[in-house]
Amino acid sequence: EDQVTQSPEALRLQEGESSSLNCSYTVSGLRGLFWYRQDPGKGPEFLFTLYSAGEEKEKERLKATLTKKESFLHITAPKPEDSATYLCAAWPNNDMRFGAGTRLTVKP
């Protein structure tokens, strides 16, 4: 069965303290791996799509990477405004499988 697992469930960082979020997937025929950011009470906001192992994408303090089994979202020198829940999703065929998310808190 297609499955997406994110770790850790929650992460607390000090401002400037870099870290990584993990997304492990077991999906047959992965067509794309997505990262979204979700703020409380709002819908998810698109960050990245990765299509093949070895691919990397960057946006400001965020960098997403993909291997054949997992994806990482690296956060460099985070700021308090990076606090949110980060969701990863796999696209196997005609559906989307989301992980439960990592709730990131960045303290000033």
Next chain:
Amino acid sequence: GAGVSQSPSNKVTEKGKDVELRCDPISGHTALYWYRQSLGQGLEFLIYFQGNSAPDKSGLPSDRFSAERTGGSVSTLTIQRTQQEDSAVYLCASSLARHFDEQFFGPGTRLTVL
């Protein structure tokens, strides 16, 4: 520009009643998606419309759930004979592309079934 809008923002209903949730996608977006997000859980994919093609309904949790999209634009998700386990935030998204890339999500409809 206008984003994806959903109505109502909140809906409280009694068990056994029918509810309709509405989604207005971004103008020009051909693909429209419905998801459900239960407390403390990840998003659950429900259904996907691409243009005027018939959707794949296999993701709908039961035959009490149905969705339609009129004129390739506005979509309605209908839940018949609501149950307490249907309580969740229902999210709609739309995208330009023919596949699942870069979806723009609406703010969601919070459904509470008493």
